[in-house]
Amino acid sequence: MSPLPTHLVDRWRQRSDQQPGQGMLYWHALLRDQPEVVAMVQRAQERLEPFADGLHFTPLEWLHVTSLVVGPTQDLDEPALEALVAEGRRRLAGVPARQLEIGRVLYHPEAIMLAVEPVKAVAPVREAARAATFAVTGHGGLPESDPWMPHITVAYSTSSRSAAEIIEALGRGFPRGRVLLDSLCLVDQVGPERSWDWHERARLSLG
Template sequence: MSPMPELMADRWAKREMLPPGQGRIYWHILLEDHPEVRAMASTAHERLAGIPGLDLTPHRWLHLTVLIAGLTNEISDEQMTAMVTEAGKLLAQVRPVTATLGRVLYHPEAVMLEARPAAALAPILEAAQTATRTALGRDGIPAHEPWTPHVTLAYSKAAQPAAPIIAALGRQLPTCEVTVGSIDLVVQDGPEYLWDWRPVAKVPIGSPS
């Protein structure tokens, strides 16, 4: 994520795009239900308005990516159910996590908000990894290494200078805290830029009170 990029790149040109009807299964923390996160995204999108070459993340799908479980043609409904069941057992032992958003991260392919502290969010990643391994007999795929928890505000879809984007958005937005109380298993169908997502299950974090 550092140093600051000089040039943005076309993310979609570098990604393997699946056709409609095929997809990837992700563990995400979906954030649509957090008005403070939607407000931050609105502020960022307003600052970025008018800058070409960006795909802004829809408010409906604001998220923190935890883990890629695999492809839909490799994972059965029964295995997804097993993943969710195992994740529920593991996450019942984890306390809900309060993360701070505000610092802006720049990557040649995306503009993001860092979620801190990463160490506090790590047990959620570990539970997703263990549940995936238990149900599938293999590890999931990290979205990036090392894992840097973040919420993507916009993806780059063109080669262009990064300076205007950095100047418009800056390096810091007014901070907010968000309590992460669940994790979602989501099917992302077809090309990523179409945002054809289908949440399969929401797994609570922490034991019911």
């Protein structure tokens, strides 16, 4: 996420969004029950409020760290979904829960995020999700950006604008906070990304 972007762009300007009723399966760590995470994101969103006409804020209810994009929901029937949950539970049972840190702000032309660190501590969770997905579907999830950087998205950009004012208002970081990564959820995201029509299919404990 470096160097800092000079401009923000509309995340959805060329992105093909899902149609109403279409779903996409994700492995997410959901964080709405972690007060330190919610409080830090709230502070960040308050600082960004003057720029809200060009930003789309992540609802606090759905604060998350994406571990893996599994693929279209319609590609897996109910027995396959049950098998994916069972395989995920088996794989994650061998991965201990872990304490992580947030505070560093990441800027991307399409989004403003908090880094979840250290990356190497999150990697075993992602690899367990990938292995479970491969065992059931024959592939390890959909292609993503490389290198992978675990993060919590504070806001998405919905317009083209200079990034300088936003970076000045929010800064490069907050005092360090803690994240307990102790579960992973299989989430069905239905319809357009910004509709936040999420359905938690399973919550699997680590360790």
